[in-house]
Amino acid sequence: MLKHGLDPAERRAPERVDARDLALRRAGMEQFMQVAAPKLDQLFGLLGQSGCAVLLTDAEGVVLDQRCGEGDADIFQSWGLWQGADWSEAAEGTNGIGTCIAEDRRVIIHREEHFLARNTAMSCMDAPIYGADGKIVAALDVSSARSDQTEGFNRLIAATVSQTARQIEADNFRAAFPRARIVFADHDDSEVAMLLAVDADDIVIGATRGARKAFGLGASGPITAVPASDIFGREDGPRGFERAERAAVIRALARAGGNVSAAARALGIGRATLYRRMKRLGLGENIA
Structure with missing residues (x-):
């Protein structure tokens, strides 16, 4: 992306915030993460066996929490699908998390639709989550690197991601108004x-x-x-x-x-x- 000065062929490691920054971000979202955790577990329970990872980011695209199978942990971590990774468009170009946040809508970014060549093995399905004030507070992502993953299957996953995002939004809204x-x-x-x-x-x-x-x-x-x-x-x-x-x-x-x-x-x-x-x-x- 010319806007962000990125080269699609670059092979650098994914950008990550430092441990202190991540701890501060997680602390600021503690209540939200507690509300979201059961829904992340439920979503991973549905999709984890198919080799998918479930990620929750903040409004800036930094991963705060993730779910993935033990056998897939090393590869997902090496790809930056892990806590602390920055998936904003400024850092990674077109990608599920960053584009979802930048365009304020749910998205599917399938393999070669990613901007950086090192991300083109992934399929990412994302939906924004809005806070009680109406602003984007997080993004929910399901990512897969299966070579046989079809666009039709991506659409089914995307519908489940969107439904889960709405459930988290509703639960968070109820928590924000406990006496109402x-x-x-x-x-x-x-x-x-x-x-x-x-x-x-x-x-x-x-x-x-x-x-x-x-x-x-x-x-x-x-x-x-x-x-x-x-x-x-x-x-x-x-x-x-x-x-x-x-x-x-x-x-x-x-x-x-x-x-x-x-x-x-x-x-x-x-x-x-x-x-x-x-x-x-x-x-x-x-x-x-």
């Missing part, structure tokens, strides 16, 4: 995790990447507070007068962007009356 009610949003797009985190007052406080796109909640970063009933087009029945009143006030404030006067008008009451009700409901401290 997690709502599955039914949508036509079955390729993405569609989850919303809703607090006790029916306010959406989090959404997965797919849900953000589907409901116009912003691609990444903090989401604007919005009542769940607005998203789903319904009003939940009250469970006790005070609870219903509190939820109604919070929804009005959210719709008004925190403007008390506008919220009061929407509720059909005076501004002073709304302030009194907010105080009685313990909402005064939430005023922006």
Whole structure:
């Protein structure tokens, strides 16, 4: 790649971060890795016997964890399919991990489609994993060096990789909102995790990447507070007068962007009356 100054014929060893850098990266992703580990084990259980390695990287393409058979460990490690290896496009050119991250999509890079000649014996199937903030947090990779691996088999593996990536994303999202009610949003797009985190007052406080796109909640970063009933087009029945009143006030404030006067008008009451009700409901401290 001219952009990165790479020569496809170069035979240098794969680039690796040093031990301290790797330890810091793993520490920063510790909770995520704990969530992902069972799914990595499950994926390797399905594909390991066919000579595949399963890798998890961070958002920069550095391998944080891997699964491979004992008999294949030496060769995968020599190829850089191991903890600490840098598989960004800047380091390796076109490859499953780096291209998946750079293009923000799942990819299959089959043998000669790799940029560096030393990587053309591999087939790599990858999918991005998004964090609770909607940004790419990791990439999931399955790599194989079997000479008889067909493109049709690669597509089957890629579908499994994508499904596992969505499962990890969903599990990580639930872990990020342990006290919220997690709502599955039914949508036509079955390729993405569609989850919303809703607090006790029916306010959406989090959404997965797919849900953000589907409901116009912003691609990444903090989401604007919005009542769940607005998203789903319904009003939940009250469970006790005070609870219903509190939820109604919070929804009005959210719709008004925190403007008390506008919220009061929407509720059909005076501004002073709304302030009194907010105080009685313990909402005064939430005023922006």
